[in-house]
């Protein structure tokens with residue numbers, strides 16, 4: 047019995063899965079999606095037991111539906127047979143959202159990856175959830191449009207995963223995250239029915255079901271179709287680096303920019319350790335001797351753009367920036383962004399393992415909080431590199447460790463927890479974009495009390511009446527909140543071997 | 551139906567705890583409760599069913615936390631909207647929501663009814679600005695969702711559910727917004743088109759262009775067939791940039807066939823007047839008919855024609871105005887005397903025609919006689935079961951604002 051199975055047996059006595067007749071299950075699933083749509087050999091299942099986080103658990107089968115009708119039949123089957131089911135996109139999630147913690151059926155959406163309609167006149171596209179994020183923006187570029195949310199994992203992650211996690215990205219600072227760019231959903235609710243919320247039009251009467259579903263981490267149902275907003279590509283962009291000799295000056299510049307209200311399209315920060323990792327792996331053009339840099343991107347009409355960039359430059363200089371470098375052409379711009387988007391992977395090449403922490407603080411608290419991250423690094427004697435969406439106050443400290451060294455993983459997880467606790471104490475939150483999943487489930491009580499959680503449980507049960515949909519995620523079992531989940535955190539080594547991660 | 555009409559005493563709890571205690575008691579006694587802010591929008595939507603208690607949030611009106619440097623503010627939900635704007639204004643900031651002005655209206659009421667105005671094109675609607683809330687459910691339980699940071703994915707976004715819920719899920723007690731710096735300059739202009747279709751086409755071209763208008767509104771004061779139509783446009787930001795934007799928008803309109811274009815004095819006043827248009831029809835003397843259709847940008851001309859037809863059938867003073875960049879169009883009318891037997895079937899027909907692509911027709915205000923024949927929101931399609939499940943989970947005894955939503 048794996049650690050998380052033991053966990054499940056203790057915490058989830060209210061829902062008992064029936065002992066599974068695997069052969070029958072495979073046969074029945076093949077009856078719904080065809081034999082080519084079912085994986086069941088342990089060898090194959092092994093590829094689907096983890097995502098980008100540190101937890102893992104094997105499903106009984108992986109099924110690849112091709113239509114909402116098939117998804118509905120799968121869910122109805124699970125209801126009849128009392129089987130757990132969990133949705134999976136590309137498995138790039140960083141909080142364990144797509145791990146089938148109690149086994150059962152893993153519903154993989156990778157074959158539902160079509161763009162069903164591009165309605166450029168109405169600035170909408172209708173897509174299947176398994177579509178890769180970047181493929182959408184590429185497909186609508188000829189119309190002069192793009193899909194704003196651009197997670198650094200956009201070459202691999204799916205729109206369904208983005209919807210479930212309410213994902214952000216470097217360019218979501220002014221235009222908003224996934225929830226601000228989804229107007230309609232088709233969902234198979236846990237009763238096995240296909241339902242439609244919103245559509246191409248906005249302001250649907252009644253409750254904002256789209257707003258509730260986006261960010262619900264696959265716990266309220268399975269998304270089978272997404273209507274997204276498309277945005278005209280900016281007429282011009284200007285990308286530049288502001289270089290600082292201290293992290294503090296750099297974070298002061300960030301809060302100065304926000305306070306001033308000249309919010310650029312992207313405002314990303316990297317510290318020295320991160321710059322070293324990025325340069326070692328991609329030669330993007332970041333200065334190795336800088337204590338910190340700000341990667342700034344302004345968009346708009348050329349005149350306004352120059353003016354905005356000028357104001358930002360003034361603020362940075364006032365806060366002590368030593369140097370400014372503007373990307374001269376598209377190639378330089380691309381190199382800078384490639385370096386930024388490849389940052390996690392770069393750390394992966396530098397350290398045997400790393401743990402990505404995702405927390406948010408009010409932007410004015412950045413200087414204080416970054417200093418404290420440094421203290422935590424020293425406390426645990428683990429290097430922590432910082433690369434993050436500074437404009438939103440969304441930190442991503444990367445805690446480096448060696449999973450082969452006894453105690454190192456535990457230390458890394460502890461350091462991450464210290465960071466998150468501090469974010470919560472400073473008036474921030476547990477996650478800006480990577481989700482709660484299983485990773486932070488038992489930290490929910492840092493910001494929510496039992497009453498808050500009880501209400502969330504009521505909402506969840508309103509949909510998932512049988513408790514079979516993505517079990518054990520997001521909302522902690524009553525009374526268990528606050529316990530460190532070190533027991534279920536595992537060696538992260540394996541995750542770097544997986545296919546999807548190679549993309550970076 | 552104003553508060554004065556009801557012979558119930560208004561209860562004004564002054565703390566969240568007090569709301570919770572009241573609700574707990576009402577729930578024990580199964581007392582149906584009407585929730586209001588200042589009561590300024592009582593005539594929006596279906597008339598309520600019978601209720602035994604009346605609770606207002608106006609005593610929950612305090613400032614909780616304001617961090618100008620973080621561009622976030624937390625206030626109690628009963629704070630008047632105008633007060634919130636003046637607090638923000640002192641720091642050169644604003645909540646970029648521009649609903650029709652109504653004396654005393656509270657933040658909570660604005661959210662519950664999901665009001666907004668022309669500038670939503672640039673800044674979004676309440677769902678894009680509200681980042682957290684505290685609330686009390688009908689059984690007295692207190693909860694919160696979101697927080698005070700602009701990016702947050704911890705837990706369900708319950709605050710989004712309260713927007714447009716018309717007080718049927720619980721009472722908002724505290725809300726947090728992300729706010730924006732006041733623009734240095736707001737400029738506006740208008741173009742006149744020979745036809746409604748041309749005006750919408752120009753609006754679509756503005757939306758697809760390099761420009762970032764903050765408002766695009768079509769206004770048709772004379773709704774007889776083939777009448778002309780105005781497209782109002784606005785831009786905001788630094789003065790030079792705004793001038794450039796307005797020139798660009800005028801140019802697009804001219805190319806799209808505008809008969810004339812001109813720049814208007816005092817952009818902010820122009821936009822506020824546009825937001826306030828419905829107030830002219832929503833007066834105590836008259837019985838307003840106010841219908842909203844949500845559709846796609848290309849669906850707007852058809853929706854407009856449909857509303858104009860209803861307006862003509864209603865008789866009296868009527869006009870059609872649209873948030874032409876957002877796919878929202880309104881009929882504002884004061885039928886005199888209301889020709890109800892003709893109106894209800896026409897509205898129903900219009901509703902059916904509107905229910906494509908996630909579109910909808912909502913009767914926001916109407917002469918009271920019409921309600922028995924018509925539901926304000928129409929059916930929620932196959933989303934109905936999900937909404938019902940939510941209602942049952944959060945207000946299991948259906949005590950709050952009874953019968954407003956037919957769930």
Ligand SMILES: Cc1cc2nc3c(=O)[nH]c(=O)nc-3n(C[C@H](O)[C@H](O)[C@H](O)COP(=O)(O)OP(=O)(O)OC[C@H]3O[C@@H](n4cnc5c(N)ncnc54)[C@H](O)[C@@H]3O)c2cc1C
Nearest residue numbers: 135136137138139143198204206207210213214264269479
């Ligand atoms: C290198 C790297 C960089 C990253 N950068 C960012 C970033 O900049 N911003 C950011 O926000 N995230 C980032 N992430 C995290 C991750 O990529 C996002 O959370 C992404 O949206 C997950 O998409 P996915 O398709 O991989 O989903 P998965 O990991 O497969 O699943 C994530 C969640 O979505 C649910 N889900 C998937 N499909 C459906 C569906 N059809 N219906 C219902 N639920 C579904 C799953 O059950 C699970 O809970 C990064 C990850 C990596 C590895």
